[in-house]
Amino acid sequence: MRIVLVGPPGAGKGTQAAYLAGNLAIPHISTGDLFRANISEGTPLGVRAKSYMDDGNLVPDEVTIGMAEDRLEQPDTAGGFLLDGFPRNLKQAEALDGFLKGKGIALDAVLDLEVPEDEVVKRIAGRRICRSNSAHVFHVEYQKPATEGVCDTCGGELYQRDDDREDTVRKRLEVYHTETEPIIDYYKSQDLVITIPALGKVDEVTRRAMAALGRGE
Template identity: 45%
Template sequence: MRLLLIGPPGAGKGTQAEILSRILGVPHISTGDLFRDQVGRRTPLGREAARFLDAGELVPDRVTTDMVRHRLGEPDAERGFLLDGYPRTVPQAQALSSVLAAGGTTLDAVLELTAPEDVLVDRLLARGRPDDTEDLVRHRRRIHHRRTVPVLGHYAGLVRTVEAVGTVEDITARILTALGLPESVSTR
């Protein structure tokens, strides 16, 4: 299964991605992890990304897409994958569609995790990270809404919206239902 996971900060994407990766037997591919891996190993893409990161700039879409393309070409992603953190913009979604088409494949579904803003803010503030102030958390949510929500339009027909409120297990069950998979698959 080839999935994309989208949701605002605090929606539980990382938690659900790890669970779904195990249940579905596909790798969880996080762009944050890709950046850390490529930069840490000092690969050509990692060195290029580091130039932008060290300057406090956003890594260009081309570099991010190249990292994703490379990762999707690895053997463990042949049967499927779960993308988390990419694409975040419509141009990135268009680039991903091209990458997948070149490999003769497409996404099976786009999972949109939603939750009320106050729930998201409370979750992020509870993490206790110094950069998780209420103003900054609300600002990141506005950025997500402005930049990433339009990506959902690019994937019209593939989007499965899941309310990410409740226990982790409840949310996982809702996701499995949205994907048309039996909840019993989560006991594997």
């Protein structure tokens, strides 16, 4: 299957993408991984992306599109793929359609993870990260540490990242509404969008998505 996964920040896209790709036996292709791979390998696109990022500027669409197209040329995508974080705007969606059409293939579905905005803010603004090990993540409501402000695993100090502050989260949501939400209507016109309620446990959301794709138990 060839799938695009969309949803607001805090919807759990990365987690669901990994589970769904595993269940469907297709590669999970995330924008973050594309950037890291191209930059670490020093590809021409990676060099261009790094130059923009080092200057504090957004990476142009054509660079991101080029990275995605290069990745989709790899042999492991022949049986399908799951795109996470790409496309993020109409220009990228149109470029993806053009690329796939040139290959004689098309998307099978666009999964839209639906989460109420207040829940998104609660999920992200409530996160607390360990200063000693950023892999240790807690939440003031959903995963409380035994001692407030102290990591259960290593005893490090827990803190709130600037990106997780409520005002920043709401700004990120504004960007999502402006830039990314329009691609949902774009794909609805192609009858590709499947809306998945993303509240509940991770495995419950995965089961909903798999059932919607006709791959449920």
